[in-house]
Amino acid sequence: MSVKQLDSLDKIVSLSKARGFIFQSSEIYGGLSAVYDYGPLGVELKRNIRDAWWKAMTQTHDNIVGVDAAIFMHPKVWEASGHVEGFNDPMIDDKQSKKRYRADMLIEQHIQKLRDKGKSDKADELQQKLDTTGTRKGLCEDLYDIIMEEEIKAPESGAFDWTEVRQFNLMFKTHYGATSKDDDDAIYLRPETAQGIFVNYKNVLDTARVQIPFGIAQVGKAFRNEVVARQFVFRMREFEQMEMQYFVQPGEDEKSYEEWLNTRLEWFKSLGIREENLRVAPHPDDKLAHYARAAADIQFNFPIGWQEVEGIHNRTDFDLSRHQEYSGKKMEYFDQKEQKRYIPYVVETSIGLDRCTLMALCDAYREEEVDGDSRTVLKLHPKLAPTKVGIFPLVKKPELKELAFKIEKNLKEDFTVLYDESGSIGKRYRRQDEAGTPFCITVDFDGLEDNTVTIRYRDDMEQERVSVDKLDTVIRNRMKSWKSE
Ligand code: GAP
Numbered sequence: 121m122s123v124k125q126l127d128s129l130d131k132i133v134s135l136s137k138a139r140g141f142i143f144q145s146s147e148i149y150g151g152l153s154a155v156y157d158y159g160p161l162g163v164e165l166k167r168n169i170r171d172a173w174w175k176a177m178t179q180t181h182d183n184i185v186g187v188d189a190a191i192f193m194h195p196k197v198w199e200a201s202g203h204v205e206g207f208n209d210p211m212i213d214d215k216q217s218k219k220r221y222r223a224d225m226l227i228e229q230h231i232q233k234l235r236d237k238g239k240s241d242k243a244d245e246l247q248q249k250l251d252t253t254g255t256r257k258g259l260c261e262d263l264y265d266i267i268m269e270e271e272i273k274a275p276e277s278g279a280f281d282w283t284e285v286r287q288f289n290l291m292f293k294t295h296y297g298a299t300s301k302d303d304d305d306a307i308y309l310r311p312e313t314a315q316g317i318f319v320n321y322k323n324v325l326d327t328a329r330v331q332i333p334f335g336i337a338q339v340g341k342a343f344r345n346e347v348v349a350r351q352f353v354f355r356m357r358e359f360e361q362m363e364m365q366y367f368v369q370p371g372e373d374e375k376s377y378e379e380w381l382n383t384r385l386e387w388f389k390s391l392g393i394r395e396e397n398l399r400v401a402p403h404p405d406d407k408l409a410h411y412a413r414a415a416a417d418i419q420f421n422f423p424i425g426w427q428e429v430e431g432i433h434n435r436t437d438f439d440l441s442r443h444q445e446y447s448g449k450k451m452e453y454f455d456q457k458e459q460k461r462y463i464p465y466v467v468e469t470s471i472g473l474d475r476c477t478l479m480a481l482c483d484a485y486r487e488e489e490v491d492g493d494s495r496t497v498l499k500l501h502p503k504l505a506p507t508k509v510g511i512f513p514l515v516k517k518p519e520l521k522e523l524a525f526k527i528e529k530n531l532k533e534d535f536t537v538l539y540d541e542s543g544s545i546g547k548r549y550r551r552q553d554e555a556g557t558p559f560c561i562t563v564d565f566d567g568l569e570d571n572t573v574t575i576r577y578r579d580d581m582e583q584e585r586v587s588v589d590k591l592d593t594v595i596r597n598r599m600k601s602w603k604s605e
């Protein structure tokens with residue numbers, strides 16, 4: 121059997137549309153860029169990932185509780201968090217095509233071109249220059265100077281006719297209340313779910329009987345007016361985050377940061393993501409977000425290269441201190457054991473649910489040639505598979521359908537199942553391979569005699585005869601012992 125791994129994101133985009141995983145938003149109107157809708161299979165896959173995360177973070181930890189904060193928050197929250205001032209991308213416009221680009225990304229692409237041409241000394245020199253512009257006040261001017269000196273042209277029009285570089289805030293602004301018009305009533309769609317946790321830290325402390333160290337987890341939508349947003353659900357303007365803030369005693373933060381980095385990496389493996397497609401990339405000090413003392417990404421090897429799926433951040437007491445300052449409410453914790461008061465430090469784990477869904481699809485995708493026949497198959501971990509069991513009568517005969525319906529009814533209690541009687545058995549298997557369904561059951565005439573059926577396994581296409589009464593156990597055992605290959 122020859123196996124081909126995924127070599128282009130376009131294949132996932134096509135499969136997603138063809139099989140009902142992910143569609144472009146408002147497609148009948150031409151679509152809305154960087155916004156996507158999940159179809160029947162996608163919604164199940166995404167929900168399975170969300171449930172796996174929630175279980176891993178809250179149900180299996182005695183000291184982590186959940187919240188579900190609103191998307192709209194008091195505008196002061198975003199002043200306190202630093203997002204109003206600091207959540208910007210440096211943008212430059214091509215005057216000829218009117219297209220807007222991220223200035224630092226244009227330079228990165230230029231550096232890559234230099235490398236491709238073998239000019240690595242020049243590329244290194246420029247990379248160093250770019251890296252040291254990172255956090256300085258004159259960032260826009262510095263980036264503009266590099267673009268001018270290097271005579272970097274606009275990728276699409278080829279023109280060298282740029283505006284100045286300007287900071288562009290990524291938060292979506294809207295107005296709150298029917299009568300409001302002016303900027304005084306401006307309110308933001310949250311760009312991260314984390315702040316909903318920080319503003320509820322006191323409420324949780326007062327009600328949930330938690331003691332430090334403890335965590336608060338949340339899953340919810342976030343919105344960013346991303347400028348470069350062309351990579352399917354990898355970078356969206358409306359997306360979902362799964363975040364957890366872990367509150368620790370100052371001084372315990374570094375140890376906790378290392379522990380969470382490991383714990384989170386193991387979670388990816390528990391979803392069946394292949395180890396060779398995962399790596400940890402620490403952020404260099406001069407590239408840290410405004411709130412972080414240390415940060416690392418868990419990256420996945422997408423067809424577009426190694427990219428972040430999750431960020432682990434040591435946020436220190438930055439957020440709680442700022443909320444104390446801006447709200448005037450005390451954020452201190454009294455530590456009974458230590459008999460002292462302090463503002464806790466925070467280790468954050470922050471993962472994008474959509475990006476994680478894309479990762480699962482990319483990791484699972486294979487094209488296989490089997491005895492001259494080809495198939496596309498999603499070798500998803502069975503616990504993530506949108507449909508667990510396909511049930512087929514061999515032919516459309518009432519007696520076979522009756523037994524198939526009976527099996528469907530029994531298995532439905534515990535698994536997502538799909539009944540399918542159309543097309544040849546081979547075609548039905550292929551459809552379920554593309555949907556990632558790990559088990560398919562075929563009901564034939566022999567089964568009417570001896571109460572057995574054929575179960576076919578997605579990954580190796582092996583088949584075996586199983587008694588109808590044992591189906592539940594066989595499926596459960598296979599799900600438990602499943603390993604990625
Ligand atoms: N609270 C910290 C925070 O938001 P981040 O690194 O900006 O950190 C965390 O985002 C995760 O959210 C990323 O690792 C990514 O998976 C996801 N994410 C961020 N921006 C995204 C976007 N535009 N589209 C899809 N996912 C995104």
